Amino acid sequence: MAIANTLPGPIATKMAAYLGYKQKGALGAFICVAAHILPTCLAMILLFKMVTALSGSPVINGMIAAVMPVIAAMLGQMAYEFSSKAIKGLGKWLGVLLMIVSFCLLQVISIHPAIVILLFLTYGAFHLKRKRQSKEMSA
Numbered sequence: 001m002a003i004a005n006t007l008p009g010p011i012a013t014k015m016a017a018y019l020g021y022k023q024k025g026a027l028g029a030f031i032c033v034a035a036h037i038l039p040t041c042l043a044m045i046l047l048f049k050m051v052t053a054l055s056g057s058p059v060i061n062g063m064i065a066a067v068m069p070v071i072a073a074m075l076g077q078m079a080y081e082f083s084s085k086a087i088k089g090l091g092k093w094l095g096v097l098l099m100i101v102s103f104c105l106l107q108v109i110s111i112h113p114a115i116v117i118l119l120f121l122t123y124g125a126f127h128l129k130r131k132r133q134s135k136e137m138s139a
Contacts, residue, residue, distance in 0.1 A: 013037065090127075098123075 013036055020032030054060045087095035102120065105111045 013033060016032040016036040017029045020028035020030070022028075024031070051060075083095070083099055086098065089095075090098065098120070102116055105116045105119075106113060
């Protein structure tokens with residue numbers, strides 16, 4: 001997961017593939033994408049090996065412990081911003097209800113986060129479609 005998150009973004013990768021394909025066909029696309037992604041992959045593998053080798057170090061453990069409150073604060077801020085946008089877009093009661101439902105699904109029932117995200121994306125798509133249909137009927 002960490003390696004995937006550090007890879008170059010999808011737009012840059014698609015651009016590399018497109019330019020390589022335009023210049024030298026399928027082989028050019030493959031070489032360009034490999035040249036674009038491979039250095040980052042190798043760097044992440046090397047960094048992962050270093051972290052694994054140093055994981056028993058008290059200095060590294062202290063650094064990780066020092067960073068944890070910062071990560072918690074950043075996640076808290078992100079959750080606050082996301083919830084305020086959800087309440088603004090869905091309304092107070094529905095926004096709070098969906099937050100409670102997501103908390104219960106994640107913490108009480110322990111459903112995998114990807115499934116919860118998929119459920120809410122599906123709900124969002126139907127909600128948006130219903131909202132658009134109601135606007136079209138009133139217009």
